[in-house]
Each structure stands twice: as C-alpha cells, then as structure tokens.
Amino acid sequence: MLTKDDHARISAAIGEVEQRTRGEIFCVLAREVSHYREVPLGWGALAALLVPPLLILPGLHRLALADIFTSWTDESVHAVEGLIIRTLTIYSLIQAGLFAVVALIVSLPRVRRVMTPRFLKRFRVNQVARRHFVAAGGRHHEPHILIFASLADRQVELVAHEAIHKAVGEGPWNAAVAAVTEGMKTGKPADGFISAIRICGDALAAHFPLEGAPRNQLPNTLLET
DSSP, rough: OOHHHHHHHHHHHHHTTTTSSOEEEEEEEEEEEEOOHHHHHHHHHHHHHHHHHHHHHHHHHHHHHHHHTTSSOOHHHHHHHHHHHHHHHHHHHHHHHHHHHHHHHTTHHHHHHHOOOOOHHHHHHHHHHHHHHHHHHHOOOEEEEEEEEEETEEEEEEEHHHHHHHHHHHHHHHHHHHHOOOOOOHTTTTHHHHHHHHHHHHHHHHHBBBOSSOOSSSSSOOOOO
C-alpha cells in the first residue's frame, strides 16, 4: 500500500516529534478491517422480506374484485384453494430467488463496500484500532497515541490514553483524523499520516514534554495489515 520511501518518511516524522515529548506515536494502515460477510445476507433478507409483498398485493386486490367469497360453492372453494397454493408457492420462490440474487450481488467486493452501512464500518474500525492500541502499547505507562486508518473502509481512528484526552482536548485529534482522511482521499496516505503525526507531536510536546532521553518503547515504523 505504501512505498519504502513512504515508510521511511513516516518513521522519520515519528522520530522527529518524539525528540520533543515523552509520549509516543505509532501508526497502523489496514487494507480492510473486515469482510463484512453479514452484509450480503442482511441485504438479501431485506429484499426477500419487502419485495414479495409488493408483488403479491395486486393479486390479492384482483381476488377481492372477483368477489368469489359471495357464494361458497364447491367451485369457489376449489378456486380459492388453488389460488392460495399458487400464491404461496410463487411467494416462496420469489423470496428464495431474491435472497440468493441480492446476496450474490452484494457479496461482490466493490458492491459490498458501497452497501456496507457507514456506522458498521466505524464500529469495526474502532474495534480493530483499540485492539492494536492495547496489544502494542497497553503495557506501557508513558502516554502514547495510535493513528489507525483503513483504506477500503475510508475510516480513521485515533486512540490515546485518557490522560492525553483530558490534557489536550479534542481539537488536535480531530485535526489529525482530518489530515489522514484527506490524505486517503487524495491518494497520498503517507502525507496524511505525516501531517497527523506532526499535529499529535505538537500536542504531546506541549503537555508531555521530554524528560531525559527518549525511551522509544514502541516502533517508529508504520505497520501495514
């Protein structure tokens, strides 16, 4: 996803800002955090539940117009039974067909990305980002920040210690997220990460200045997954 030069530039940016703060920054760029396999099933089920009634209602309307219920002769009873059986059969076939066709179409990667609800993408990206945060930096007591982005999902998450959020506020984090988002939109994710790193570095340096030599407990290299 990124070139060797991009990785080198990001590592240099992290190393530069960490010379001014005891906090640390690490970055993760994911191609996609989930296959969202439930999305095709959900759209298929929705189509199967909503579309068939719209197709069957005109037939029921014609049944009422025929007024076959006015006299319950043997012929009318057989007509109703046959109509009900045909209607239920057609209804079931339409449901099964719609479910299969819609689920198959939505399972195509490009279609699935478009049809996946934005709230679900945000939720999955947030989950994965927090797992990376805990796995990579949860054991350290020094303040640290994770800048996480998912290319296919077009989502960016910034995760930091609660102490950092209380000290700095939301302003720098929103600006950092906006920088990475803009970088992904313009096809320059490395530039977006570098801008976000500098924004976060300035905030950390202002509230958590360097005390002694940098510890550098977390890698300065961006992780691609």
